[in-house]
Amino acid sequence: MSINNAILGILSYRSLTGYDLKKIIQESPFMYWSGNNNQIYKALLGLLEEEYVTNEVVHQESSPSKKIYTITERGRAALRGWVLSSPEAPEFKKTFLMQLAWADQLNDAELNALLTQYENEISIQAAMHRELKNRADFSPDRTAREKLLWDMIYDNIISSFESELAWVQRLRQELDIK
């Protein structure tokens, strides 16, 4: 899976510039790329070459010219193909687990402080994503089914953090009992 598919997906809702795409990707909680220029402008060149998108240059007074990218029929077909392709298992990158793996050298107070820090960090993330869910609304004309899907995507992320939180609390209990 590459950022190209995500870009095709976004363009399937409406035509946008690279700059617009960048902002959407940066703000999205499930499009996990940083959304930096290098990635996006390069991806757009690739999509142009494969004729999955076309672009139109629009000159503006008092702002730089912009290139508005539009998905083609070929692009829509490629998008559909990707949506139907075999899903991959999620990948979890939890550096904290590695810290824990070698945390037996810490005393109880230090270990406890570490857990508290992690707990706080997760709580912040959970709250942030709950907020994002409320504010989220980048595409118009949603069907009820699509709205449900998007809601569940946000819920997925929120419940990932909640599950992590529950685990830390379980860990703390186990350590206290011991």
Added chain:
Amino acid sequence: MSINNAILGILSYRSLTGYDLKKIIQESPFMYWSGNNNQIYKALLGLLEEEYVTNEVVHQESSPSKKIYTITERGRAALRGWVLSSPEAPEFKKTFLMQLAWADQLNDAELNALLTQYENEISIQAAMHRELKNRADFSPDRTAREKLLWDMIYDNIISSFESELAWVQRLRQELDIK
């Protein structure tokens, strides 16, 4: 967080060769690197330069010579510093959420098939990690506290997949009701 810390951690249990480290990292469920040669031999050079490790060349008959790496006091101090550093929030890379985001173009049967595929994939992963937990035992002389920590690390991963599974099932229900 870099692979260097993980290597220091492993070497804190016992001295090992690059080849040994590679296998350990490849098999570990929470050290998320592929554990390829390039990364490990380069990391070891870096650790040598910082004097976090030393190495001793052992010549063998009928096998290639090997370099056994040993952690230094400086290395142990660096490891402790890293273990005490502020934990980062976990990162989730779920390409499936992006597929779902544009899955409203599918009909009910296609969407259902996609969910089933994802469910199966997650079930397999969950089972695999339950298996790994049973077989896991790379370091000797564990304290009870350390054993608890390692158990909870495995549980974390398992419950991540279980939480994901519960979410898919919730999603399927919601779609059925609608």
Added chain:
DNA sequence: GGTGTCATGTAAACAGTTACATGATTTT
């Protein structure tokens, strides 16, 4: 006779991030 293990390392490619560069306009 082919495949796998032990053991080191390099080469090439791809993915991804941060920072730089421009230049007008608008906001603080």
Added chain:
DNA sequence: AAAATCATGTAACTGTTTACATGACACC
């Protein structure tokens, strides 16, 4: 006067993966 927004793009770097290379031995 400084900072942010719009809009494009490039440069340099880090991180990561796959594949190549060597050579002895063991196993099937």
